[in-house]
Amino acid sequence: MEQDAAAAGHATDLRVRLGPLTLANPVMVASGTFGYGEEYADFVDLTRLGAVVVKGISLEPRAGNPPPRIVETPSGMINAIGLENVGIDKFLEEKLPALQSRRVPVIVNILGNTADQYVELASRLDGIAGIAALELNISCPNVKEGGMAFGADPAMAGHLVEKVRRATRLPLITKLTPNVTSIAAVAKAVEAAGTDIVSCINTVSALAVDAFSRRPKLANLVGGLSGPAIKPIALRCVYETVQSVRCPVIGIGGIASAVDAMEFLLVGARAIQVGTANFVRPTATMEILEGIERVLRFLGLSRIEDYIGTLDAECRFPFAEEACRF
Amino acid sequence: MEQDAAAAGHATDLRVRLGPLTLANPVMVASGTFGYGEEYADFVDLTRLGAVVVKGISLEPRAGNPPPRIVETPSGMINAIGLENVGIDKFLEEKLPALQSRRVPVIVNILGNTADQYVELASRLDGIAGIAALELNISCPNVKEGGMAFGADPAMAGHLVEKVRRATRLPLITKLTPNVTSIAAVAKAVEAAGTDIVSCINTVSALAVDAFSRRPKLANLVGGLSGPAIKPIALRCVYETVQSVRCPVIGIGGIASAVDAMEFLLVGARAIQVGTANFVRPTATMEILEGIERVLRFLGLSRIEDYIGTLDAECRFPFAEEACRF
Amino acid sequence: MGKYQEEALILANEGVADTTWRLVLECPRIAAEARPGQFVMLQIREGTDPLLRRPFSFHRIHPERAVFEILYRVVGRGTWWLSQTRQGSRVSVVGPLGNAFRPPDRPGPVAVVGGGIGVAPLYELLHQLAKPSAFFGGAVDIHFFYGTRTAAEMLPESTFSELNLPVHRSTDDGTAGFCGTVVDLFRRVLEKDRWRPAVIYACGSLPMQFAVAQWALSRGTPAQLSLESLMACGLGACLGCALPAPDPKAPNADRYVHVCKDGPIFEAGSIRWNKMQPPPVTPPTFVCV
């Protein structure tokens, strides 16, 4: 990695517009993988992130699932944290102020068991300074109620988004699950219901067991698969979503390098979130940010907007003309 | 790996019953990853396999998709072969006799664009000696027509199975796709329609692109993800399927070692298929077979039937009683 | 005190007992701030297999040489590959993480109880306890109990000779020292010699730590235990490393502490032992399948 590349960075325009939301650059962190930001302050200059998406917040504090909560799998991990979180009161009192003082856009990921809980969360967060957007988690596979139940059905998802839409003026991101027959159908439903932005994907429903003790490796049995293993699935979901809606799409899933991030932008994501990679390299987001600039410069582009969605899906045959002579 | 373990193997009873189908052991190879058997004859004693599932066969020969057809991903690969195959006539003339002479049960994986094509394939294969079962591929994500279209909808899948059921007396395996909201719903539908056995999973729909050339890495754009990366997804699908149907289930997806195979048996699969691992280690199936015996012996079991489906999903707390004193 | 991500240089990586290796790393910023009981997250090798870092305690800290050591047991793919890594290569290290052992908060003899690879973090602790004024501020009467399954797994006696303190040894199979578990030995010595530790430090398998905790709780003796959990981040972000903890206000409600930020050093009473689950034991023969 050339050091000068990062230094000369300001030549490249990394700003991205996602409907009502404008970010200084497309690199965010994914909910649940970056705590409330402070946890990474020793490794990441938080002000340089496009946005910080905080751990999913519910009305009441949640204890989460019993351990074991995580297990490693080939190029991935399964988690069943069970949405342990401090609850909205403590979040607003303790966690948000620290983040606000860092001057980075904060996106609050919210989760409820019922539509009313989502609505209440959204309206309580509505007026608050320093919150750039809400991300509706309707796609968590690790909790018994709510979560994925909403996200797996286009009609239910649309219904929920409609209600939440009325409760807040904040830009609204709806986070989709890949565990459906057609992610495009869900994306269309939530777009019609008024979401400003769609983000995908949440984790892939998965299971791990121990062949010797004959017990599940997670107390919750089933959990959510994340990390590089799911990148090809995420990329397909993002591509399908981009093809089916007009609203901006945020790409998530297995992004661990600048090249990974560029792949999502290439298929049309207007921003990306880095999740599991933060665990592997706490400095991952900074490396990705610098890498994106480097790749753009290599490609001779000065604006990231000129790269987004430029996948060339046609087959071309460079030898076609000459070879036809024989 | 202790050599004597393999030698002493006959002490362990590896026979498994899958409804009308009885296999000498639960280790099969997955369709499309083992050619027509002959390709692996230098590495594998074919007679020792539970069964060989051949590459998907259609009525007419198929050329398959243009290259590139495969791409490596983290702990996995995506393929979009496009079901290249020799067609049923050449299969019966050239490929089947070679396999029959090896005296290994042959399972024929079949695929059509229409229900009628499946039916015709099934009836043509019905009377033929040396065919142990049919596997209905209603789950291939790499072809435009047929394939996954049937497998993604419980009603359509059921309808197809019903028709094929009437066309053959051979044991009928239906192979399910993981790319659905509820694999249990599809499994129930095909069971009700008369399938004898369910196998899962086929590949996971996925995409890979090249950030520099800005082109897809597969000519077909989308392909199917396989290999260790998908094992946790496959295990979850198999578990859900086993919980929802009474018919036997065959586990497929990312199996690369004996321990992997045991995990699928543990959640209730009555046999397994080894796919991508054959590419990585041509001898994989033999190593898995020997490893299964070794693990069973370690666990003090002499019959594999005593292991199948014995997952203990309860949480237990060994210190509970003593610790309560404080 | 910060946390760092450093590319450490491997100065040595050598077997010191059966399945037990010692890794010596040049890693200036982390070595400068490391305290006994804390740990690092180590990336085994480049690429995505294994994906997650692995946690290891500081076994010995030499800030003056910009070096620290870890002692590890080969139990799975990660530690197996680590043992194959050669001197002169680099590994990525994140640390120092977690809390540290606290100095004894009351005068009197100190018992340090290590089972198996649990000796790893205790070794630096013993050094700091034994060094006058560094950790405790005075000479301490230290009794070190050290047990393994068998003699071959035991660190050689010379490892401890510079510490100049009594080492009580046990092996489960009696091939060295007392025949039995290290907790049996601990109980036996205390009974025989008729003394009581003012403070206990312990690290080892979960059943062993449970036994120590029970002993300590029943007698009201403070015991600092180094506990483990599966970890993804080591930074308090993923919330993966939860252990059940008592909630004084609601004894039956679920409440969790997190090993990487609330620990790894816990008081015996701060864990809800009746909800603890030891990890499944995979037989070593299949470790590298």
Place this chain on the structure above:
Amino acid sequence: MGKYQEEALILANEGVADTTWRLVLECPRIAAEARPGQFVMLQIREGTDPLLRRPFSFHRIHPERAVFEILYRVVGRGTWWLSQTRQGSRVSVVGPLGNAFRPPDRPGPVAVVGGGIGVAPLYELLHQLAKPSAFFGGAVDIHFFYGTRTAAEMLPESTFSELNLPVHRSTDDGTAGFCGTVVDLFRRVLEKDRWRPAVIYACGSLPMQFAVAQWALSRGTPAQLSLESLMACGLGACLGCALPAPDPKAPNADRYVHVCKDGPIFEAGSIRWNKMQPPPVTPPTFVCV
């Protein structure tokens, strides 16, 4: 002739030119049956990253010493890690795979054209061509054309001295030999020296092989080309390594040959060049991200 899966011992693994390495493997069964033009599938390292084996041609075969060599260019993660593997370790190898170069089927001078790392399989071919009676059954008039992008990437002259044949060199940037592509050089030499090869053997980048194929097809000269494709199995089972091929009966229908079993050596006319797609070129700077 069988195929084998062997755990080969690495006797040497050393850089021989810019980004170019030579791997010497002790691998008795495969070395005994290997022929020039064939290849092996090599597992880079234990574990699932990278998952698939990588194909490499035989660069040199010494059946009498149970040894063969491969010559490889570091272009991605797999070849990078391979270059980090040390002498004394083992790698799993599957082979020998694919067809081999066929001896020239007509008398007359033979042209061997290698571009970049494409020189790898040609080296053993040259040895067999040059050895009286081994491959061709007589002394052959061999002309060897060898081009790289720049001098630093070129194998040292000494590599070819034992072959005792004319080596025509080119570099794209003119830092050694003729300035231009190896095909430019080939055309130029033929024009100047006024001879025509009876048979051509070639290996190199796809555009280079295309140029050779066009030249050969337009003159009716038989040309054996060593082609590449992404591979999963190397055994004809996955059908992943397809290349478009002409179907004499239905010129516009899709038909594919498979590099691992129908190739890697193809006659220039057996490929449908107007449907060929060169692989995307990833810049080397980002190769190890």
